[in-house]
Amino acid sequence: NAGVTQTPKFRVLKTGQSMTLLCAQDMNHEYMYWYRQDPGMGLRLIHYSVGEGTTAKGEVPDGYNVSRLKKQNFLLGLESAAPSQTSVYFCASSYSPTGTNTEAFFGQGTRLTVV
Amino acid sequence: AQSVTQLDSQVPVFEEAPVELRCNYSSSVSVYLFWYVQYPNQGLQLLLKYLSGSTLVKGINGFEAEFNKSQTSFHLRKPSVHISDTAEYFCAVSPLGGSYIPTFGRGTSLIVHP
Numbered sequence: 303n304a305g306v307t308q309t310p311k312f313r314v315l316k317t318g319q320s321m322t323l324l325c326a327q328d329m330n331h332e333y334m335y336w337y338r339q340d341p342g343m344g345l346r347l348i349h350y351s352v353g354e355g356t357t358a359k360g361e362v363p364d365g366y367n368v369s370r371l372k373k374q375n376f377l378l379g380l381e382s383a384a385p386s387q388t389s390v391y392f393c394a395s396s397y398s399p400t401g402t403n404t405e406a407f408f409g410q411g412t413r414l415t416v417v
Numbered sequence: 418a419q420s421v422t423q424l425d426s427q428v429p430v431f432e433e434a435p436v437e438l439r440c441n442y443s444s445s446v447s448v449y450l451f452w453y454v455q456y457p458n459q460g461l462q463l464l465l466k467y468l469s470g471s472t473l474v475k476g477i478n479g480f481e482a483e484f485n486k487s488q489t490s491f492h493l494r495k496p497s498v499h500i501s502d503t504a505e506y507f508c509a510v511s512p513l514g515g516s517y518i519p520t521f522g523r524g525t526s527l528i529v530h531p
Contacts, residue, residue: 333517337521344521344523344524347520350516358516370526381442399517399518404511406453406461409460
């Protein structure tokens with residue numbers, strides 16, 4: 303059981319380049335999330351999805367776009383990378399938050415450096 | 418909206434000593450409460466959660482937490498820590514209403530010294 307898988311694990315981008323981070327989960331979870339983790343800032347929500355075909359903005363959505371075309375996949379795109387987007391990105395998924403199995407399952411993270 | 422405050426950014430402690438990591442929250446609706454642990458270069462994993470019922474919740478690796486509704490706190494404790502407990506610990510709340518999306522605290526770095 304793979305859980306939540308993120309690809310790639312590491313990436314270096316030049317300012318202005320674009321890229322897509324892929325998140326895949328095999329637990330049939332409805333909810334999926336993208337967070338960024340920066341020193342001293344904890345986890346900040348970028349975008350989230352409550353089901354296939356839906357997306358919504360989180361706390362820090364500027365400069366990012368997402369898509370959830372299939373239930374198991376949640377893509378995070380950077381159209382024109384900036385040094386301020388240097389961070390560790392985590393994908394997570396969960397069942398409906400109103401049930402008892404409501405905790406989030408996290409991927410291993412993608413370390414992105416923008417130079 | 419809800420918010421989570423982890424009162425200590427770093428907690429140094431000696432091996433076999435007890436430890437408490439503090440978490441306070443604010444929310445206009447009822448919440449579920451969680452503690453997650455992040456070991457170096459890994460993702461977060463669940464330590465324990467409070468949904469309802471007994472306010473003392475036991476989790477993995479000997480950790481426990483107590484929900485205090487009047488003080489809006491959910492402090493994490495362990496009576497005797499090990500070197501292997503060195504990690505980042507995150508408190509999180511999920512509101513039982515609105516988007517239901519969890520909000521995380523900024524994390525507490527637990528450093529266990531031999």
